[in-house]
Amino acid sequence: MDEVTGPRGIAKFDTLLREAGLADPWVTAGRDGRDASGGRMTDGVRGVEAGGVLAGAGTGVGPATGGGAGRPDTRHFHPDLGLLGRILAVPVSESAASQSGLYGKALDAWFAHEFRCAGFDPDMVWPRASAPRVLPPEISRLIDTLPAGLARELRERLLRTASVAPQDARIRGRAYVKQVDVGISSWSAGPELLVSTKAQNSSFAKNLPNRFEEAYGDAGNLRTRHPLAAVGFAFVMRSTILSEPATLARAVDMMLKLRDRGDGNGYTTTCLLIADWREDDTVQILPDAVPGSLGAGPFMETLIDVILDYAPVSEHTRVRELRDGVVSPS
Numbered sequence: 001m002d003e004v005t006g007p008r009g010i011a012k013f014d015t016l017l018r019e020a021g022l023a024d025p026w027v028t029a030g031r032d033g034r035d036a037s038g039g040r041m042t043d044g045v046r047g048v049e050a051g052g053v054l055a056g057a058g059t060g061v062g063p064a065t066g067g068g069a070g071r072p073d074t075r076h077f078h079p080d081l082g083l084l085g086r087i088l089a090v091p092v093s094e095s096a097a098s099q100s101g102l103y104g105k106a107l108d109a110w111f112a113h114e115f116r117c118a119g120f121d122p123d124m125v126w127p128r129a130s131a132p133r134v135l136p137p138e139i140s141r142l143i144d145t146l147p148a149g150l151a152r153e154l155r156e157r158l159l160r161t162a163s164v165a166p167q168d169a170r171i172r173g174r175a176y177v178k179q180v181d182v183g184i185s186s187w188s189a190g191p192e193l194l195v196s197t198k199a200q201n202s203s204f205a206k207n208l209p210n211r212f213e214e215a216y217g218d219a220g221n222l223r224t225r226h227p228l229a230a231v232g233f234a235f236v237m238r239s240t241i242l243s244e245p246a247t248l249a250r251a252v253d254m255m256l257k258l259r260d261r262g263d264g265n266g267y268t269t270t271c272l273l274i275a276d277w278r279e280d281d282t283v284q285i286l287p288d289a290v291p292g293s294l295g296a297g298p299f300m301e302t303l304i305d306v307i308l309d310y311a312p313v314s315e316h317t318r319v320r321e322l323r324d325g326v327v328s329p330s
Contacts, residue, residue, distance in 0.1 A: 009101075009102070009105055009167070010105045010108065010109050010127055010133065010167075011131070012090050012091075012102070012105075013087050013090060013105075013106060013109040013110075014129065014130065016083065016086055016087055016090075017083075017087075017109060017113050017129055018129075020080065020083050020113065022116055022117045023080070023117060024117070024322055025077050025078050025079065025080070025114060025117045025118055025300070025322075026075055026076070026077060026078065026118075026322055026323055026325065027075075027076055027078045028072075028074050028075055028076075028325060029074055029076055071301075071305060071323050071324055072324065072325070075323060075324065075325055076297055076301065077118070077297045077298075077300040077301045077304070078297060079114060079295075079296040079297050079300060080110075080113075080114065080117075081285040081287065081296065083110065083113070084106075084107075084110045084273075084275075084285055084296075085275070085282065085283040085284050085285055086283070087106045087109060087110050088103065088106050088107075088236075088275055088283040089281055089282055089283045090102070090106065091103050091106060092277050092281050092283055093281040098199070098200070098201045098202065103199035103201065103236065104181065104197050104198060104199045106199075107181070107197040107199060107234060107236055107273075108127055108181045108182050108197055109127065111181075111182045111195060111197065111234065112125050112126065112127050112128075112129075112182050113129070114296075114300060115182070115184065115193070115300075115304075116129070118300070118304055118319055118322060118323070119316070119318035119319035119320075119321070119322045119323075120184060120316065120318075120319055121137055123135065123137035123140040123141075124137045124184050124185065124186055125182075125183075125184055126169045126180075126182065126183045126184070126185070127167075127168075127169075127182070131159055131167075132158055132159055132167070133167050133168070134167065134168065134169045135158065135164075136185075136186060136187055137186050138186065138187050138188075139158075139164075143155060169181075169183045169185075171183070171185075171191055171194060171222065171226075172225065173218075173221035173222045173224070173225050173226075174220070174221050174222075174224040174225045175221050176221060178196075178218055178221055178222060180194045180195065180196065180222075181195055181196055181197040182195035182197065183195065184307065189311070189315070190226070190229075191226050191229045192228075192229055192230065192307050192310070192311065193229060193230050193232075193303060193307055194222050194226065194229050194230070194231045194232070195231075195232040195233070195234060195303070196215065196218055196232070196233050196234075197233075197234045197235070197236075198211055198215070198233075198234075198235050198236075199235075199236045199237075200235070200236075200237050200238070201237075201238040201240075202238065202240070204237065204241050204244060204247045204248075204251070205244065205247045205250075208247065208250060208251060208254065211235070211254075212254045212258070215233050215258055215267075216258060216266070218233075219231060219233065219258065219265070219266050219267045220265060223260075223264065223265075223266075223267075224264075227264070228310045230268045230269075230302075230303040230304075230306035230307050231267050231268050232267055232268055232269050232270065232271065232299060232302075232303050233255075233258055233267045233270045233271070234270070234271040234272075234273070234296075234299065235251070235255060235270070235271070235272050235273070236272075236273040236274075236275055237251065237272070237273070237274055237275070238274075238275055238276075238277060239274050239275060239276035239277070239286060239289070241274070242274070242289060248289075251272060252272065252290060252291060252294065255270045255271075255272045255294055256270070256291075256293075256294070258270050268302060268303060268306055269298070269299050269302040269303060270294065270299070271294055271295065271296055271298075271299035272290045272294040273285055273287075273290075273296060274286040274287075274289040274290060304319065304323060307319075308320055308323070
């Protein structure tokens with residue numbers, strides 16, 4: 001039997017991410033939800049006009065509630081839900097089992113890409129867009145200063161040295177070391193972003209209580225050791241949960257209750273996504289299936305605002321410029 005070749009794990013999504021590019025995710029909208037040109041933001045895909053793929057889907061952009069210290073309340077993060085659908089379609093088309101971890105990896109790859117689109121240093125955002133997926137940005141900068149041959153040799157060595165450049169980020173919490181699915185960190189700043197992701201395709205009522213307990217424990221473990229980091233939890237569920245309205249209501253309630261209510265407990269913010277598998281193996285995100293406050297847009301806005309509020313104004317300058325709309329995208 002021929003050996004199966006090709007990308008594995010999170011590498012399955014690399015081509016889709018490269019093709020998508022790093023488009024500016026921020027839009028300016030009034031309180032009526034209209035963008036600066038007066039058009040309704042309804043396509044859910046950056047750079048795809050209404051009438052294109054996924055036309056009519058919601059954006060996941062929440063109400064204008066005010067931003068961080070510098071963000072005007074008319075500036076909103078417009079997530080590329082079309083790209084997320086295409087990424088999730090990869091494990092769906094392969095009939096991957098829930099236990100394979102591919103659905104969660106798809107979510108990790110997409111959120112990391114969205115943070116890179118927001119202007120964060122690509123080497124600081126984990127998982128990185130290429131192997132090694134976790135690498136301190138200081139090492140990347142060192143490699144960039146080396147002669148081409150030496151740099152190539154060092155990169156090859158790093159790929160074989162998991163203790164220095166692992167596939168997954170593991171962060172020490174107060175009580176235990178936790179695998180963090182999406183992160184932003186450096187030697188100088190330490191962890192600035194810690195995001196956990198989960199995917200559930202079936203057995204919703206049975207497994208939801210376990211997800212709640214795990215998530216709440218992880219939030220306390222991370223936030224007590226890293227109180228200035230933005231800590232998020234994102235959960236994607238298959239649209240078959242819509243046939244179980246009571247279970248969906250419990251999921252929504254769970255995601256809201258997992259948030260910090262001002263006492264330092266819980267997550268900075270949470271996100272719930274509903275994904276609809278189609279017979280042709282395409283996937284569409286259904287943002288209108290959950291409250292807007294749980295959408296990917298508000299989730300990204302809150303995390304970015306917290307990161308920038310705690311970081312010196314001299315850091316993440318490109319992120320600030322894009323968020324606040326003070327320069328044209330480069």
